[in-house]
Amino acid sequence: MRLVAHPTTVPAGKVTLRVVNAGSLTHEVIVLPLPATGNAGERAVGADGRVSEAGSLGEASRTCGSGAGDGIAPGAAAWTTVTLRPGRYELLCNVPGHYAAGMYAELDVTG
Ligand SMILES: [Cu+2]
Numbered sequence: 001m002r003l004v005a006h007p008t009t010v011p012a013g014k015v016t017l018r019v020v021n022a023g024s025l026t027h028e029v030i031v032l033p034l035p036a037t038g039n040a041g042e043r044a045v046g047a048d049g050r051v052s053e054a055g056s057l058g059e060a061s062r063t064c065g066s067g068a069g070d071g072i073a074p075g076a077a078a079w080t081t082v083t084l085r086p087g088r089y090e091l092l093c094n095v096p097g098h099y100a101a102g103m104y105a106e107l108d109v110t111g
Pocket of ligand 1: 028093094098103
């Protein structure tokens with residue numbers, strides 16, 4: 001499993017994420033700031049197979065819709081608009097087990 005960001009660098013301000021689920025399972029995308037010394041993929045995974053969403057800046061998890069929902073069905077798109085300051089962020093899927101399986105990507109925001 002993987003999550004790919006195109007482009008990987010965007011200007012600060014309002015950023016619209018358009019997520020296409022090209023897989024065969026339900027997925028989602030959560031936006032979290034990366035800690036100054038951390039990299040994508042390094043978050044602690046809990047016993048439930050998920051990472052903490054504390055500090056989340058938004059998510060795209062609604063099939064053919066905006067914002068938070070029950071997950072993006074296979075073949076469907078989802079979207080959300082977040083306001084991002086310059087920095088490093090992590091896009092990740094928090095369906096149990098998916099983060100540990102590689103569903104994360106760094107997104108860099110320039111000033
Ligand atoms: Cu997933």
